[in-house]
Ligand SMILES: Nc1ncnc2c1ncn2[C@@H]1O[C@H](COP(=O)(O)OP(=O)(O)OP(=O)(O)O)[C@@H](O)[C@H]1O
């Protein structure tokens with residue numbers, strides 16, 4: 051089943067952070083920069099827009115489109131502050147790349163300003179080109195590292211096969227704590243690769259865990275992810291005592307989401323998480339009681355390389 055094929059690229063956009071690929075040292079203008087001076091800034095740097103910054107803080111964005119509109123209107127010269135867009139969609143350096151990617155797609159922007167979390171200082175800009183460049187670089191390095199890991203540590207897994215024991219890992223996820231998003235999925239992925247599990251199986255386990263982890267962060271007060279690794283099967287159990295899901299069938303439908311605005315602003319809430327989990331699993335079970343909590347069980351068969359039955 052082609053649909054289940056999870057590419058290395060898809061996995062990396064969850065794993066890499068904006069800060070890993072963004073351009074630092076941005077070209078920028080200040081609010082009082084004159085529109086008439088903007089042409090040179092855009093042309094000399096071959097860019098189609100630039101952030102407007104006041105004392106390190108991002109206050110707006112001015113694009114080639116704004117510039118052209120100003121020319122077209124034929125008004126007098128003015129400061130960019132009068133022509134810029136004030137409501138800027140930006141991303142934080144420590145956010146997963148998938149978010150920047152989602153936002154670029156969703157709003158059709160060419161670039162997103164990148165801010166340092168906390169102080170809100172503008173530290174760079176990210177474009178689709180940066181994302182692709184970063185992915186390609188990482189792909190090259192990642193492949194080599196995965197090879198080293200699987201040869202160096204495959205004996206660990208043979209040991210487990212020999213005494214038929216299982217490895218169990220537990221991760222606690224705090225609700226609302228977006229700064230640690232992706233940590234459990236990342237940890238599991240490293241472990242599986244070190245154990246010599248194939249990249250394709252590892253990818254499916256990591257994506258399922260990532261989506262479940264995001265749901266814990268967005269919809270609950272937190273919960274627990276427990277992973278059991280056996281020679282033939284990887285089991286992932288996710289539990290929370292959050293609000294519960296009233297209609298499971300509906301929640302599983304691609305596109306269904308109750309994500310609040312703050313989640314959507316982060317580039318999530320497309321209603322694809324549970325659907326992705328399903329695609330990555332050989333077996334999946336979701337049960338929930340409103341007011342009590344939700345329990346998700348995912349099984350991935352280690353021998354089942356392409357995920358098809
Ligand atoms: N652990 C949970 N507790 C309560 N509700 C949940 C939980 N997980 C999912 N849901 C509900 O199921 C819906 C669908 O979840 P799903 O992961 O498919 O999409 P999403 O999280 O809204 O968007 P996306 O995953 O694409 O960012 C959510 O919007 C939410 O209403």
Ligand SMILES: [Mg+2]
Nearest residue numbers: 264265323324
């Ligand atoms: Mg989700």
